Amino acid sequence: MNKRIKLNKKKERRKTRTRAKIYGGNDRPRFSVFRSSRHTYVQIIDDEKGLTLASASTKELKTKGKKSDKSLILGELIAKKAVDKGIKKVIFDRGHYKYHGRVKNIAEGARKAGLIF
16 A cells, blocks of 8 residues: 555544543634645634634744744634634644644744633
């Protein structure tokens, strides 16, 4: 089997394992993180209705610097958008990523700006 196919299957298993325990309802929506090689994207999702309540990405930021520094600012930005819409509590969904680096910085920035998870 191709090495890339094996890696993708491992990622998919990790993702389904973490998502099996997480369900974002109306009272606590899901705070989802996606990392690409160039940008980082975050969404706040209501799984009951299937709606994205708020979203942000590093494409919106006008700052220069490291990806990890941008992710801290990104966490603060999504938290401000969520608080403006009346969302205070969320469930953090890291997907198949480790809680380390950019993912951790997003979570810390969001907590600093007022989200509770």
